[in-house]
Amino acid sequence: MSENITLSTGDVKRDYEIVDIIHVAQIIRSWWITTGGREIIKFYPEVDKKLREVAKEKGCDAVIWIDYDFTRAETRGLTGTKTTAIITAYGTGVKFK
Secondary structure, eight states: OGGGSEEOSSOOSSOEEEEEEEEEEEEEOGGGOOSTTGGGGGGHHHHHHHHHHHHHHTTOSEEEEEEEEEEEEEEEETTEEEEEEEEEEEEEEEEEO
């Protein structure tokens, strides 16, 4: 079950071997961004779920040293300005010994 995969922004105190880099992204469309992007916090559980799913596919027990990034882009067109935000997360996928 992917729910059992440990996620950590640091190291873990277990012996492990590195499997691969785990990277995911979540795109948030403009209608969600109304207060300068603070509401993107609601999307972090979805990002964590994606990290666990990719880690499971690669046979990992944990993803360590995770880094979360947030990018916001505005595009101007004939229908006005649209904002898109992207949350990315990446870390090191490991298998416990």
